[in-house]
Amino acid sequence: EAQVTQNPRYLITVTGKKLTVTCSQNMNHEYMSWYRQDPGLGLRQIYYSMNVEVTDKGDVPEGYKVSRKEKRNFPLILESPSPNQTSLYFCASSLGLAGGITPSTDTQYFGPGTRLTVL
């Protein structure tokens, strides 16, 4: 089954304790992205990756790191989490630009989300 998986789904942690949220897709997608969703603000892009070893900042990258060492995985790293990073996080992937800009290549598939609470 084609899917994007995230782990953990729920996490409660304390300020300053490094954590990693994993994201994996089995669709051979080039493009992957991380978002956070907060009430009233919608989804905001944290980082995205056009392909392996290529990552770029989104609109809210501060306090986050990512890596793209292999095509299927795009982990989100919080080196020193703070309470303002409490949020719902989504990972997403799409085919990317290799196939041109078409509805199928542009469609983003989202993971189920990770609810993070930083105390």
Place this chain on the structure above:
Amino acid sequence: RKEVEQDPGPFNVPEGATVAFNCTYSNSASQSFFWYRQDCRKEPKLLMSVYSSGNEDGRFTAQLNRASQYISLLIRDSKLSDSATYLCVVRRLDSWGKLQFGAGTQVVVTP
């Protein structure tokens, strides 16, 4: 000003009625537009993409007005299952990888 703005609603719609709502975007370099549906803070799912003037898929019609910089979504013959939050998403020509999301419009279809 936010780059993508939506009326948060809720739009309360009787079953079978038609509802329409808009999404405005501020950056004229915006190229691709999408409507995603999100249920109760679950993962968003693509409803439709819009690259030219509009798109239609069954009961759903999206129309793009580049001159006034807005995109609309119309739902005909509303079903109870259409109750959800509809997210407007915009991709700019100058940065394909970046996506801008609106905060969403809530639609509640009532029996």
